Amino acid sequence: MSCKITHDFRNLGVVSDKIEKGLMDRLEHAGEMVADKARQLCPVGTTRRPAYKNGQPWTAREPGTLRGSIRVTRLKGDPNLDVRVYAGSRTAERNEGYYAHLLEYGSAHNVKKPFLRPAAHEVGSNIEAIMSAGGDVTEGLTGPME
Numbered sequence: 001m002s003c004k005i006t007h008d009f010r011n012l013g014v015v016s017d018k019i020e021k022g023l024m025d026r027l028e029h030a031g032e033m034v035a036d037k038a039r040q041l042c043p044v045g046t047t048r049r050p051a052y053k054n055g056q057p058w059t060a061r062e063p064g065t066l067r068g069s070i071r072v073t074r075l076k077g078d079p080n081l082d083v084r085v086y087a088g089s090r091t092a093e094r095n096e097g098y099y100a101h102l103l104e105y106g107s108a109h110n111v112k113k114p115f116l117r118p119a120a121h122e123v124g125s126n127i128e129a130i131m132s133a134g135g136d137v138t139e140g141l142t143g144p145m146e
Contacts, residue, residue, distance in 0.1 A: 027083040031074075034085050087100040087115075
């Protein structure tokens, strides 16, 4: 499950690598703010399940597992220039927080307890301020853009 943070760079025309890095750093900072808020809103279970006789855990759902799986990812070479906040794991080896979508949207057996979308909406008003906080990204550059 993910939340994507994107900023429209089209009005800048050709963007040099230096400018792109500065803008992406700001987007990543905004993503970290969304992730921090999602970690605060993420429900944490209180029940720890017993282990099987062979010592293997009964389930991967340890208290705080989902909260610990929330992370920010910046995809290198992504033409969309976006930053993503993920909750849960998609790899089979790491079965951490596989139930993120069930908490966020609910299921036939569970009431929804959204945490990622409300975090994005709450922090969303600050993203524009974060993007413009550093001033003009083209400031101090001379000559043609790369």
